[in-house]
Amino acid sequence: GNxxxxxxxxxxxxxxxxxxxxxxxxxxxxxxxxWYVQYPGEGLQLLLKATKADDKGSNKGFEATYRKExxxxxxxxxxxxxxxxxxxxxxxxxLDSSYKLIFGSGTRLLVRP
Amino acid sequence: ExxxxxxxxxxxxxxxxxxxxxxxxISGHATLYWYQQILGQGPKLLIQFQNNGVVDDSQLPxxxxxxxxxxxxxxxxxxxxxxLEDSAVYLxxxxxxxxxxxxxxxxxxxxxxx
Numbered sequence: 562g563n564x565x566x567x568x569x570x571x572x573x574x575x576x577x578x579x580x581x582x583x584x585x586x587x588x589x590x591x592x593x594x595x596w597y598v599q600y601p602g603e604g605l606q607l608l609l610k611a612t613k614a615d616d617k618g619s620n621k622g623f624e625a626t627y628r629k630e631x632x633x634x635x636x637x638x639x640x641x642x643x644x645x646x647x648x649x650x651x652x653x654x655x656l657d658s659s660y661k662l663i664f665g666s667g668t669r670l671l672v673r674p
Numbered sequence: 675e676x677x678x679x680x681x682x683x684x685x686x687x688x689x690x691x692x693x694x695x696x697x698x699x700i701s702g703h704a705t706l707y708w709y710q711q712i713l714g715q716g717p718k719l720l721i722q723f724q725n726n727g728v729v730d731d732s733q734l735p736x737x738x739x740x741x742x743x744x745x746x747x748x749x750x751x752x753x754x755x756x757x758l759e760d761s762a763v764y765l766x767x768x769x770x771x772x773x774x775x776x777x778x779x780x781x782x783x784x785x786x787x788x
Contacts, residue, residue: 565716593775595775597779602781603781604677604678604765604767604779604780604781604782605717605765605767605779606779607776607777607778610775610776612775650716650717652716654775660705660769660774660775661719661722661730662717662719662777664716664717664718665716666714666715666716667714667715667716
């Protein structure tokens with residue numbers, strides 16, 4: 562079946578540190594991949610996406626590359642800020658008419674000044 | 675444009691009671707989703723509507739959960755009777771027909787069943 566596995570958190574970093582949050586997936590075919598972010602007290606927001614192998618999604622300094630050979634979609638940022646503290650969810654979209662999103666369990670990021 | 679609206683934001687009930695959540699999607703979005711997010715887990719789709727019709731309700735516990743989307747706009751999700759394991763955040767999301775991969779989420783309703 563389709564599933565998404567994320568590294569467990571919390572991930573605690575100092576401001577300006579490099580961030581990597583690992584995400585791997587299991588799916589039939591080639592799904593689209595997403596990163597969503599959930600700031601405290603708010604709903605999930607789409608951060609970035611990639612729809613085919615080798616695509617790189619990017620937004621707000623975050624990047625993730627769709628790696629078919631390793632079935633991965635790791636999230637990276639070169640220099641994190643305190644305002645990046647949030648929960649990050651990796652997700653895939655099923656390749657059928659429902660466009661159903663399947664989410665990982667989320668990784669909490671804490672950035673300290 | 676206005677985002678997805680949900681109410682109430684918080685609800686505390688006792689087990690075996692009933693509860694209802696309301697969602698107003700982004701104007702013009704034909705697709706509406708209800709997700710359940712248990713603490714420490716990612717959201718899980720309960721039901722998906724395309725206009726008035728149900729597209730996917732395979733993970734909806736139909737013996738106690740029901741949902742409707744009258745007139746293809748607002749939607750309500752009901753639980754009757756509630757169980758302790760229903761404690762979760764219930765998220766509503768919507769998307770347009772042309773960009774269904776991009777779902778916009780509301781702030782959620784946090785339900786606590788005691």
